[in-house]
Amino acid sequence: MAVGTETASAENLASELPQRQHRTLWGDVWLRFRRHTLANVGVVVLVLLVVGVLAGPLVYTVDPEYSFIVDDIDSINQSPSVQYPLGTDDLGRDTLARNLFGGRISLAVGVVAMFVSITFGTLVGVLSGFFRRLDNPLMRFTDLMLALPSLPLLLVIIMLFRDTLKALLGPELGIFLLVVLVIGILGWMPTARVVRGSVLSVKEKEFVEAAVSVGTREPVILWQHILPNVLSPIIVSATLGVAAAILTESALSFLGLGFPSNVPTWGRLLFENKDFITQNPWLVIWPGMFISLTILSINFIGDGLRDALDPRQRR
Amino acid sequence: MGQYLVRRILTIIPTLIAISFVIFAVLDLAPGDPTSALPETIRPEIRQQIRKAMGLDEPFPVKYGLWMRQFFVNEPLSLIENAFDIQIGDSEERLRVTSWGSRGVPVMDMILERLPQTMWVVGLAYLVAIVIAVPVGVISAIRQYSVFDQVGTFFSLIGYSIPTFFTGLLMILLFSVKLKWFPMIYDTNLQIVDWDSFVQQLKQSAMPVAVLGFFQAATLARFTRSSMLDNIPMDYVRTATAKGFRERYVVIRHILRNSLIPVVTLIALGIPAIFSGAIITEQIFRVNGLGALLIGAIQLNDIPLVQTVTFIFAFLIVVFNLIADVVYGVLDPRIRYS
Numbered sequence: 001m002a003v004g005t006e007t008a009s010a011e012n013l014a015s016e017l018p019q020r021q022h023r024t025l026w027g028d029v030w031l032r033f034r035r036h037t038l039a040n041v042g043v044v045v046l047v048l049l050v051v052g053v054l055a056g057p058l059v060y061t062v063d064p065e066y067s068f069i070v071d072d073i074d075s076i077n078q079s080p081s082v083q084y085p086l087g088t089d090d091l092g093r094d095t096l097a098r099n100l101f102g103g104r105i106s107l108a109v110g111v112v113a114m115f116v117s118i119t120f121g122t123l124v125g126v127l128s129g130f131f132r133r134l135d136n137p138l139m140r141f142t143d144l145m146l147a148l149p150s151l152p153l154l155l156v157i158i159m160l161f162r163d164t165l166k167a168l169l170g171p172e173l174g175i176f177l178l179v180v181l182v183i184g185i186l187g188w189m190p191t192a193r194v195v196r197g198s199v200l201s202v203k204e205k206e207f208v209e210a211a212v213s214v215g216t217r218e219p220v221i222l223w224q225h226i227l228p229n230v231l232s233p234i235i236v237s238a239t240l241g242v243a244a245a246i247l248t249e250s251a252l253s254f255l256g257l258g259f260p261s262n263v264p265t266w267g268r269l270l271f272e273n274k275d276f277i278t279q280n281p282w283l284v285i286w287p288g289m290f291i292s293l294t295i296l297s298i299n300f301i302g303d304g305l306r307d308a309l310d311p312r313q314r315r
Numbered sequence: 316m317g318q319y320l321v322r323r324i325l326t327i328i329p330t331l332i333a334i335s336f337v338i339f340a341v342l343d344l345a346p347g348d349p350t351s352a353l354p355e356t357i358r359p360e361i362r363q364q365i366r367k368a369m370g371l372d373e374p375f376p377v378k379y380g381l382w383m384r385q386f387f388v389n390e391p392l393s394l395i396e397n398a399f400d401i402q403i404g405d406s407e408e409r410l411r412v413t414s415w416g417s418r419g420v421p422v423m424d425m426i427l428e429r430l431p432q433t434m435w436v437v438g439l440a441y442l443v444a445i446v447i448a449v450p451v452g453v454i455s456a457i458r459q460y461s462v463f464d465q466v467g468t469f470f471s472l473i474g475y476s477i478p479t480f481f482t483g484l485l486m487i488l489l490f491s492v493k494l495k496w497f498p499m500i501y502d503t504n505l506q507i508v509d510w511d512s513f514v515q516q517l518k519q520s521a522m523p524v525a526v527l528g529f530f531q532a533a534t535l536a537r538f539t540r541s542s543m544l545d546n547i548p549m550d551y552v553r554t555a556t557a558k559g560f561r562e563r564y565v566v567i568r569h570i571l572r573n574s575l576i577p578v579v580t581l582i583a584l585g586i587p588a589i590f591s592g593a594i595i596t597e598q599i600f601r602v603n604g605l606g607a608l609l610i611g612a613i614q615l616n617d618i619p620l621v622q623t624v625t626f627i628f629a630f631l632i633v634v635f636n637l638i639a640d641v642v643y644g645v646l647d648p649r650i651r652y653s
Binding site: 143144146147148149150151152153155156157159160243247250251254255257267270274277278281284285288289291292295296299300 | 330333334337338341342472473475476477478480481484485487488492587591594595598599609610613614616621624625628629631632633636
């Protein structure tokens with residue numbers, strides 16, 4: 001009997017083995033991410049928004065600055081209709097075209113500012129986690145940056161350097177670079193702290209010790225052994241960083257200190273249209289809804305990624 | 316503890332000096348001429364004299380040193396003088412930080428004038444947020460995955476993701492434009508003299524407080540929930556339950572008390588953030604508080620006022636970091652300061 005069950009289970013095992021798929025690290029992450037319902041909803045919504053914003057202006061070829069008053073005096077403050085899918089604003093400009101165009105800039109600011117802050121935060125975090133001598137001064141610096149009030153400082157820096165950069169690089173590119181750089185430079189600190197913590201714990205692992213013992217040079221250890229292992233907190237904070245940057249840019253524009261008025265971003269549209277809220281509430285609802293949907297879906301994706309990348313959840 | 320406190324307070328000083336340096340340097344090194352707002356008709360040589368009188372021609376270290384003395388010696392002295400109605404030294408000769416925009420009004424006086432509005436809105440919002448968030452977080456955690464938990468988690472994610480400037484505008488749309496329950500604009504001149512004006516004050520505060528409070532409550536509720544969930548599987552909870560205590564008793568006396576330690580720290584850390592958040596809320600509802608003062612000063616290029624308000628925000632952050640550290644130590648006996 002005992003022999004029989006043993007062979008049976010061995011047979012079972014043998015028949016199971018070929019069926020079990022080859023699993024990769026990222027394949028596992030993907031499988032776990034798929035189980036997170038809200039994160040998947042977030043991906044769908046975000047993809048729709050991004051595709052809409054990128055491809056929309058190619059399909060819907062209405063000039064966002066064109067005023068329909070020229071054609072028809074009654075075309076101001078229209079509610080959504082067949083002719084104007086999302087209505088028109090107080091100057092008779094098409095709201096859909098303006099929102100599509102504004103979305104491009106808002107999303108671009110979010111992504112580029114995230115790259116600035118992630119690059120800087122990872123650099124500081126890795127350096128201070130890996131090199132003991134740099135740890136104290138770099139972390140002091142991080143603490144100091146964290147104690148700076150970011151929103152007031154952001155407003156001040158943009159106010160002060162706006163005109164210079166505008167003169168130097170033109171109104172659009174100048175302001176874009178300024179906004180992106182300032183948001184990135186005032187937003188890297190949380191990433192640096194998280195990365196430092198991960199580097200400190202990975203540095204003590206046996207495989208690093210092994211690499212050191214066979215005489216691997218420090219840059220190689222850092223690049224090939226440590227960095228790949230601290231990738232997951234970086235990915236999560238990069239995701240959440242996009243949402244934070246979009247939110248900050250919208251707040252700046254909402255206070256009237258972001259992009260100039262001929263460059264609509266979602267925040268700028270809210271700022272321009274908030275005084276017409278009684279005449280035409282749609283003008284405020286659309287851009288606000290787009291900002292909220294973007295941030296909500298990115299936050300869902302971030303939550304999903306955090307769970308998917310956490311090796312303790314591996315089954 | 317006492318020794319730790321003293322040492323911790325002493326470490327604040329270099330931080331504050333470093334922050335003041337950053338704020339001063341950013342504003343001083345920035346391009347742009349502070350006399351550019353003056354009328355065009357002023358002749359260049361007079362403009363030059365104005366610049367000299369403002370001390371703009373001095374080298375950077377001298378300017379910074381003079382500003383430090385004004386800011387850290389003269390201003391506190393004047394504040395003490397005003398508070399206790401006494402005179403310390405030669406107060407007529409003492410140079411105070413004055414606004415460029417409002418013709419030499421001391422900056423601190425302008426700030427003190429605006430502070431009550433911000434404090435009222437921010438304080439009330441935070442109070443509302445705490446009162447809502449902590450019970451919601453606690454109930455969500457003990458009834459994990461229940462309908463209450465799922466609704467609560469969903470709302471806190473929404474509150475956390477929708478920017479305050481959009482919730483604010485939506486509330487105006489709903490409660491001012493459609494339902495006409497609350498006024499659209501906050502009237503700062505309103506004096507509370509009788510019951511009616513008190514009700515009016517409550518009505519006009521309702522929306523700004525709700526917007527700020529909702530956002531803050533979302534963060535706090537998430538945090539309270541996860542802190543409770545960390546404690547529920549602990550051994551001491553099982554022991555307490557095994558001893559036959561009622562669930563309510565275990566939750567309140569054992570789990571809640573331990574879970575609230577990080578929550579209280581977060582509450583202290585969040586106070587400076589809610590002040591910056593008020594900048595946006597004040598713009599939506601036209602509350603003329605500290606945030607509105609800052610925005611106005613930025614638009615007028617009023618550098619002394621901008622420096623001071625920004626520094627006050629930084630000061631709040633540093634002080635509440637200290638308070639959070641100390642409170643954590645007081646509440647959690649496992650933390651030993653040596």
